[in-house]
Amino acid sequence: MTDTTSVPNGWVCLYPQVSSLTEDNRSTSQTVTMSLDNRGLAYADGFFTTMGVIDGLILWSDYHYQRLVSHAKALQLNINSEELLAVLQLYAQQLDQGMLKLVVTRAAQNIRGYGYTPSTNGSDCEIWLKVAAMRVSTALQLSLPNGNLVPIQTYASAICLSSQIACLPPPLAGLKSLNRLDNVLASGELQRIKAEPLASKLASTLGEGLLRDMSGQWVEGTMSNVFYQLAEAPLSESKTSSSIHKDDEDYLTTGQWYTPSMAQSGVAGVMRQVIIDALSTTQYPVIIRSIQDEDLPKLTQLFFCNALRGIMPMSSLTLLSGDVVDFRSF
DSSP, X not given: OOOOTTSOOSEEXXXXXXXXXXXXXXXXXXXXXXXXXXXXXXXXXXXEEEEEEETTEETTHHHXXXXXXXXXHXXXXXXXXXXXXXXXXXXXXXXOSEEEEEEEEEOOOSSSTTOOOOXXXXXXXXXXXXXXXXXXXXXXXXXXXXXXXXXXXXXXXXXXXXXXXOOOOTTTTBOOBSOOHHHHXXXXXXXXXXXXXXXXXXXXXXXXXXXXXXXXXXXXXXXXXXXXXXXXXXXXXXXXXXXXXXXXXXXXXXXXXXXXXXXXXXXXXXXXXXXXXXXXXXXXXXXXXXXXXXGGGGEEEEEEEETTTEEEEEEEEEOTTSOEEEOOOO
């Protein structure tokens, strides 16, 4: 295993303070402090992405690269995505296993307030990286139809939260922007439920909360995207939703999966796109479909997903009414 004692501790500024990380000298980047004038801090003017690292490789690096490209274009930021990804891979090799969190903010502007000076190539950036050595769970993995492996967690329960997330204009919808205050409040609600003194057994197993946007559509989890199946959707003749288990290699290819649109709210996550692409050539490609209130009692399967934890299957969903929809029998 690669020696991780020289992994930078804390946040490292990759740009404009150019990192001196090279193949032969991987740990000479200096830890610096962020100015209070940073536009990400002042206006949430930027985006971030969180990458898992296993065996010195960034998981789903092609998808994180596409995020760099698409977000730079949407926010009019000048980023050399290929060069940046190469630097990130050097840190991944040094880390061996853990997490890389990249934060990109627009550089300070001469214009007072929110404004910034238009540029043909986009605004200059500040690029920050946090390297964290941690265990990335791979004990249970599911084989995607294209042969790639994705981590799958043990079953947990989910709950519909009263918190809501914002509906956004087209240039911002789906982006992993720095403005995540609605998710912060929703996560706080989930933690309060878990911490209730008289919490039920169900609450003690809560793994994620399902969120609506301001239009009333159920869109995603507090930290993840969501996929689901409906009672009227086709199922394999040999299986029903209650007999599908997490170690079943047909979990993703049995029946029709849906996932909500990110066209007006939510984050178009890396793992969400990995799964959509993996199922695109199967009998039942993923269908983009919103979840309405009336759909909730009809759900037969539900899982959340993100780039660090992979697939998080749910055994039940507690509705706002208190009713519980069970997805599998134990």
